[in-house]
């Protein structure tokens with residue numbers, strides 16, 4: 179089977195609205211594996227004093243998933259998602275981070291932001307996408323349980339969200355079933371939403387950028403050797419091995 183080609187409507191959706199929901203990417207079996215595993219890793223990191231918590235301790239990231247279990251390598255070049263990243267970022271795009279985000283009951287709305295390193299750029303921001311993020315939903319996301327809040331088409335404003343902005347009149351909250359992937363332009367104003375339920379909301383995050391942008395994490399120098407050994411040429415490219423600055427013996 180050939181590589182999936184985005185439809186005209188999907189391209190328009192991404193160009194004009196800056197996001198898309200790709201349905202049924204993860205199976206029930208995968209969800210039933212990843213979700214408890216992420217909660218377990220989060221718990222272990224907390225107990226070891228390495229928990230990366232945010233939102234008053236009610237949100238938690240687990241970083242470097244590719245070094246924390248072979249099962250996460252499947253996300254790196256997932257055939258259902260790669261064509262969308264390629265459309266957004268070019269066929270040589272690279273991984274910036276592979277992480278999870280858990281939003282626990284009682285968490286408040288996160289603060290609007292753009293994804294690394296767009297927040298450091300001067301305005302007007304570039305017109306073309308340079309980063310794209312994906313949330314792989316391990317729960318049904320709703321406006322009540324921490325579903326991501328975001329401002330459709332805000333990438334076209336070419337601006338960063340004003341510091342402290344609490345909400346935007348055009349804001350929406352993600353309502354999508356578990357197993358789907360929410361892919362968005364990193365320049366969309368967004369944050370995790372408040373969780374007003376009594377259950378955690380969990381997502382895997384695969385965040386990618388154009389090959390000429392510095393990634394958030396250095397996979398080239400810090401992948402476990404066995405992860406590198408197992409990687410296909412496409413995965414090694416995504417980890418960034420084909421887009422490194424030249425060494426002294428590479429004159430051209």
Ligand SMILES: O=C(O)CCC(=O)C(=O)O
Pocket residue numbers: 279293311313324325326327368369370371381383
């Ligand atoms: O977990 C979420 O809903 C949002 C995650 C997020 O803001 C990010 O990855 O930049």
